[in-house]
Amino acid sequence: MTTVEDQDRVPASAAAPAPRRTDRPWRTRGAGGFGKPTRSGLAVRYLLLALILVIAVGPFVWQLSTSLKGPGDNIYAFPPKLIPEDPTFANYGRVASTIPILQYAWHSLIVAGTLAIGNVVLATLAGYALGCLRFRGKAIAMGVLLSTLLLPGEVTIMSQFLTIRALDLTDSLAGVILPGIVGAINVLLMTAACRSIPQELIEAATIDGASTWQVIRNVVWPSVRGMASVVAIFAFIGGWDDFLWPLIVLTDPDNYTLTVGMQYLNSNFGQDVRVVAAGTIIALLPIILFFAVFQRFFFRGVEQGAVKG
Structure with missing residues (x-):
């Protein structure tokens, strides 16, 4: 029959292990104890980064493409074309000739x-x-x-x-x-x-x-x-x-x-x-x-x- 003192002498290693948290399915525990993103988590991150890149850089790329399009290019075509079919730098010359x-x-x-x-x-x-x-x-x-x-x-x-x-x-x-x-x-x-x-x-x-x-x-x-x-x-x-x-x-x-x-x-x-x-x-x-x-x-x-x- 174990007494209270015997129970106190039980080593900590013999205690029941703490249940592992499973409320973060998108993370796995690494060797250092920090959460490591899974493949699905990385895919979501890169997808969000690509979306932000399109929103931030897209207008600039579109303006650059439009500035290089010649009279033969339809700038209102759908789907839009970023690569000009008739590239020209004449538009920049017209800007320089219009204003100082x-x-x-x-x-x-x-x-x-x-x-x-x-x-x-x-x-x-x-x-x-x-x-x-x-x-x-x-x-x-x-x-x-x-x-x-x-x-x-x-x-x-x-x-x-x-x-x-x-x-x-x-x-x-x-x-x-x-x-x-x-x-x-x-x-x-x-x-x-x-x-x-x-x-x-x-x-x-x-x-x-x-x-x-x-x-x-x-x-x-x-x-x-x-x-x-x-x-x-x-x-x-x-x-x-x-x-x-x-x-x-x-x-x-x-x-x-x-x-x-x-x-x-x-x-x-x-x-x-x-x-x-x-x-x-x-x-x-x-x-x-x-x-x-x-x-x-x-x-x-x-x-x-x-x-x-």
Whole structure:
């Protein structure tokens, strides 16, 4: 007859094994204890990735195909044909002969580059103040920044235009640049990056006699430059692709940006979708090249932000 003490002496290995979970039929348990996807699970994943790829890249591929189609190709044929039967680059030549594309592209480059630099510098300074310093009204400032994100840009576009007109900056690239020189979302991103810096480093640098600019340059910037690259890429793409605000501010065709100048393709060529598609591809190529060059900085900045967060 076993007593309670004898039952307590039963080794743990002799206990009944725990029942194996079977509520995840799509996973099998690997050697390390982590779930390993089955073939059906992998098939579903790749199917979803292929669907997302078609949705994201499909319109670009279709525009590229349309821009290369000649007059003999039926762009409205069903089922659609991606490979042109009569390929030609004449549509790109018609775009270049219709608008001063190099001049407009230069204006867009000035706007996008200035916005990228301005957002990186000003958002870093504001992020350092909100993320690392203590001062009165800090919570109010954060609340104001968050509240601006709740309003769409169209709500404040009239007040922005009145401000630009009062400053006598209408019909100039400076008037296009000024409202977007720093964005609230970029300030919040840099604030989150600055908060991840150990406060002891900043206090140690201050005790050693470092000025504010030295702290920002030697302590803050090396820690947040990954996130700053993300801000720069977003600001550059946003400035290059912006259409509504330059259309409102600019009235002289000699000052147009590339996206605004592309409207002439619709007015002059009517229903010629081939030329419009060629203009779209021309406007997209700089963005694709820019992201291809700086994508490693972008993903590095996103990864650093995720790890520090």
